[in-house]
Amino acid sequence: MTRPRIVLASLTGLAVFGLLWEGLVRLFDVKPFILLAPSEIVAELGNAPARYTEAALVTARHAALGVIIALVVAVLLGAALAASRFAEQAAQPVLMIILVAPWVAYFSSIAIWLGAGDPPVVFLAAFVTTPAFVFAAVAGMRSADPAARELLASVDASRWEVLWRLRLPSALPAILAAARYTVGLALAAAYYGEGGNLSTAGLGAIGDRAAAAQFGPALWATVISTVVLGVVFLAVITIAERVLLHWHASQRDTALPRSVR
Amino acid sequence: MTAISLSGVTKRFGRIHALAPIDLTVDDGEVVTVLGPSGSGKTTLLRLVGGLEAPTSGTVTVLGGDAGRARAAKQIGFVPQAPALLPWRTVAQNARLLLDVNRRVPVRGGPSPDELLADVGLSDFAGAYPHELSGGMRQRVALVRAFALGAPLLLMDEPFAALDEITRADMRHLLARLCELSATSVLFVTHSIAESVFLSDRVAVLSLRPGQIVGAVDVALPRPRQPELEDDPAFFAVETRLRALLHEGAGR
Ligand SMILES: Nc1ncnc2c1ncn2[C@@H]1O[C@H](COP(=O)(O)OP(=O)(O)O)[C@@H](O)[C@H]1O
Ligand SMILES: [Mg+2]
Numbered sequence: 001m002t003r004p005r006i007v008l009a010s011l012t013g014l015a016v017f018g019l020l021w022e023g024l025v026r027l028f029d030v031k032p033f034i035l036l037a038p039s040e041i042v043a044e045l046g047n048a049p050a051r052y053t054e055a056a057l058v059t060a061r062h063a064a065l066g067v068i069i070a071l072v073v074a075v076l077l078g079a080a081l082a083a084s085r086f087a088e089q090a091a092q093p094v095l096m097i098i099l100v101a102p103w104v105a106y107f108s109s110i111a112i113w114l115g116a117g118d119p120p121v122v123f124l125a126a127f128v129t130t131p132a133f134v135f136a137a138v139a140g141m142r143s144a145d146p147a148a149r150e151l152l153a154s155v156d157a158s159r160w161e162v163l164w165r166l167r168l169p170s171a172l173p174a175i176l177a178a179a180r181y182t183v184g185l186a187l188a189a190a191y192y193g194e195g196g197n198l199s200t201a202g203l204g205a206i207g208d209r210a211a212a213a214q215f216g217p218a219l220w221a222t223v224i225s226t227v228v229l230g231v232v233f234l235a236v237i238t239i240a241e242r243v244l245l246h247w248h249a250s251q252r253d254t255a256l257p258r259s260v261r
Numbered sequence: 262m263t264a265i266s267l268s269g270v271t272k273r274f275g276r277i278h279a280l281a282p283i284d285l286t287v288d289d290g291e292v293v294t295v296l297g298p299s300g301s302g303k304t305t306l307l308r309l310v311g312g313l314e315a316p317t318s319g320t321v322t323v324l325g326g327d328a329g330r331a332r333a334a335k336q337i338g339f340v341p342q343a344p345a346l347l348p349w350r351t352v353a354q355n356a357r358l359l360l361d362v363n364r365r366v367p368v369r370g371g372p373s374p375d376e377l378l379a380d381v382g383l384s385d386f387a388g389a390y391p392h393e394l395s396g397g398m399r400q401r402v403a404l405v406r407a408f409a410l411g412a413p414l415l416l417m418d419e420p421f422a423a424l425d426e427i428t429r430a431d432m433r434h435l436l437a438r439l440c441e442l443s444a445t446s447v448l449f450v451t452h453s454i455a456e457s458v459f460l461s462d463r464v465a466v467l468s469l470r471p472g473q474i475v476g477a478v479d480v481a482l483p484r485p486r487q488p489e490l491e492d493d494p495a496f497f498a499v500e501t502r503l504r505a506l507l508h509e510g511a512g513r
Contacts, residue, residue, distance in 0.1 A: 147345035154311055154339035155410070156332050157362045165362065169349050247349045247390050 032216035041224050044217035051206070056225045058202040062118065062190035063229070066125020067182060070133050071175070073126070078137025078171070079163050088138060095131040103128065103192055111197045121193035121200055128189045129182040136178035140171025173248050176241050183233040191226055203229075262289050262325065264414050264446035265310055270319035271471075272305050279305045281471035282319065292440055292447040294457040294464045295474075296503060298511070302472025303450035304342070307416050310448060311337055324413060331414065335359070335366045338407035338445075340417040344399040346391040353378065353387040355402050359410040371411030371443065378405055381435060397428040401435070408439055415440075417449045421456065430488075433459050437486045454507075458499045459486055466503060468510030475510040478502050 018038050024030070025037040032040070045052055081088040107124060114120040144167050152162050194204025195211075203222040210218035245251050265287040272280040280302045287293045297303050308314040309321055312328030323331040331337055338359065346355045356374035371377075378384055381401045391399055400420055407415055420436075421429045433456050440447055440460065451457055457464045458480055465477040480499055482490060490496050 145343075145345055147341045147343045148347060150313065151339060151341055151345045151358075152362055153313055154332060154337055154416075155335045155359050155363050156366070161362060166347070169347070247392065249392070252392075 036216050036220045040217055041220045044221040045224065052203075052221055052225050055201060055203045055206050055222070056229055058200075059187065059190050059194065059204065059226065060229050060232075062121045062194065062202060063125050063183065063186040063233070065122045066127075066186045066190065067129055067179070069122070069126040070129040070182065070186075071179075073130055074133030074137045074175075075168065075171075077130075078134050078141055079167065081134065081138050082141035082167065083159075091134070095134055098127065099131040103189060107193060107196050111193075116198040117200060120197050121190055121202070121204075124193040125186040125189040129186050132178045132182050132185070133175060136174040137171050140174035141167040143174075144170035173245055173250060176237060176245065179237050179240075180234060183237065184230050187226055187230055187233070191222070263287065263322070264289050264291070264324060265293075265448060266320075266322040267310070268320050270309060270316045270321055272302070272309060272314070273317045278471040280309075281473040283472070283474055285465055285474065287446050287448055289446055290444050291463065292449065292461050294461040295448070295450045295467055296452065296454065296457040296464050296507070297450070297467030297472065298452055298469050298507070301467040301469045303452075303467060304418055306467075306472070307418050307448065307450055311339060311416050333366070335363060335368050335410065336412050336414060338410045338412035338415040340403050340407045340415065340420045342418045342420065342422060344391075344403040344420075346399055346402055348391050351388050351390060352383060352394070352402055355391065356405045356409055359406055369411045371409050374405060374409040377408055377439075378402075380439075381405055396424055397432060400424065400432060404436060404439065408443060413445055415445055415447045417447065419451050422452070429453070429456070430491075434486075434488050436460060441485050454500050454503050455491065457503065458482075458496060459491060464499075464503060466506040466510055473510075476506045478506070 021035075022037050022039060025035055077091070081091055103124060107120070110123055110127075111120045114123055141163075148166055149162065152166060157165070190202065191204035191207065194200045194202035195208030196204075203225050207219050207222035210216075210222070242251060263286050265285070267283050267285045270280065270283045271278075283306065285293070285295075295303055295306060305314065309316050310323060310328055312323070312330075312332035321328050324336055347358065350358065353374065356378055360368065360370065360374070372380075375384075375387070378387055381404065383398065383401060383405070386394065386398065391402070394402070400423075403420060407417075417436075421432045424432060437460050447460075449457075449460055461480050463477055463479050465474050467473065468475045478499060482493075482495060482499070
């Protein structure tokens with residue numbers, strides 16, 4: 001499909017979704033706290049745009065910082081694990097535990113440990129996104145062309161150089177694919193952490209107060225703001241893929257003629 | 262001086278006896294080909310010389326020292342069977358990869374990568390990425406990459422095996438020209454008789470299981486080697502002798 005048609009299709013889908021939502025809420029007279037009509041959410045956002053923009057920027061910072069920290073940890077850890085099957089096997093269950101453990105259960109411990117403010121929020125966002133990045137980094141690094149590995153060995157490249165020149169670029173497609181999923185996870189973690197920690201700003205803090213006060217419009221305004229952040233994050237990753245992976249088959253138009261498809 | 266000297270070299274992988282005792286020398290500036298069927302241990306032999314594998318017994322001397330030292334000094338230009346170009350590097354960047362890697366070690370440097378690319382007809386593709394090239398073009402980049410290192414020894418592992426017959430012929434003519442220009446020592450392995458005759462000063466024939474040298478033939482054909490040489494009766498004569506040696510090796 002051509003780009004204008006893709007945009008058109010996406011907008012159509014969103015419009016249909018919004019109309020259905022609005023229609024359902026009006027038709028069945030749903031309670032504002034359960035589900036709010038999109039028009040009312042938009043009105044709430046319009047009432048205090050600065051408040052939501054500022055909060056969204058805080059949440060974006062928490063989530064982005066978490067993802068970046070997770071990325072750095074995962075690349076270093078991934079390089080170590082890619083070098084040793086034993087270490088990889090040893091790390092596997094620990095990473096799985098992190099992946100499946102519910103934040104609700106342990107976030108208060110993190111908050112007590114790291115105190116009030118940003119650190120526990122960023123920590124949570126980084127903590128929950130690390131496993132997916134590690135899995136992607138290890139798989140991607142292992143996929144590095146063995147012939148290229150041998151070529152680098154023939155001029156006695158150091159481990160560091162092999163990582164930098166071969167393993168990391170080879171892992172980039174998998175890492176960026178994982179990032180599509182982890183940015184959503186990081187936003188959810190940031191939102192949750194902001195709501196559950198003392199003296200933090202951000203969408204989660206507003207949402208938490210709105211929920212306590214049973215004030216639907218503010219709660220739903222933070223939900224929509226978080227969704228918008230997610231879309232922006234995905235757009236950033238798509239751009240990063242276009243720039244960093246221009247050499248990769250995933251970024252090429254390899255469509256076969258219709259008759260062969 | 263001898264570039265490579267193998268004496269009594271064997272290699273086992275568990276129960277597999279890949280190489281029986283091998284004795285082989287490559288003199289300075291000499292182009293030697295090891296000719297053998299698939300599985301006869303050609304890649305193993307190259308890896309031993311390149312210091313990427315240790316022999317089970319025997320000694321490997323490369324450029325007057327052990328193979329690992331030559332490798333650490335970046336004195337070996339390696340051309341693998343697959344071109345192994347890095348897809349995120351342009352042709353020009355791939356051509357200088359071996360110069361860029363491990364810069365702690367000073368290298369003499371050969372002809373500039375750009376000159377070499379022009380020489381093999383790839384100037385217009387210097388900014389292209391590997392996925393935009395044909396198989397023959399990729400392998401030409403791999404040759405340029407090795408020659409640009411300016412190493413005193415080149416090791417080549419059937420670099421043209423994956424190419425079609427017509428491209429292969431062009432590639433061996435190109436390689437012969439590059440070798441004659443550079444005067445480095447070359448150890449080339451292949452299963453193609455025509456390739457071995459056209460390129461080499463000497464051809465050693467390897468038999469199958471265990472890999473063992475059943476005979477060597479001096480190729481006393483004039484240099485520089487021209488493509489027309491392949492129609493010469495003298496060329497056929499060498500090919501015939503090598504074919505006989507291969508049969509002999511297979512018959513044992
Ligand atoms: N790393 C290895 N582990 C086990 N066996 C190997 C290994 N490398 C090569 N071999 C065996 O050694 C023999 C020679 O292999 P190779 O050197 O690749 O031959 P060629 O390159 O002539 O086709 C084969 O039987 C192959 O299976
Ligand atoms: Mg081989």
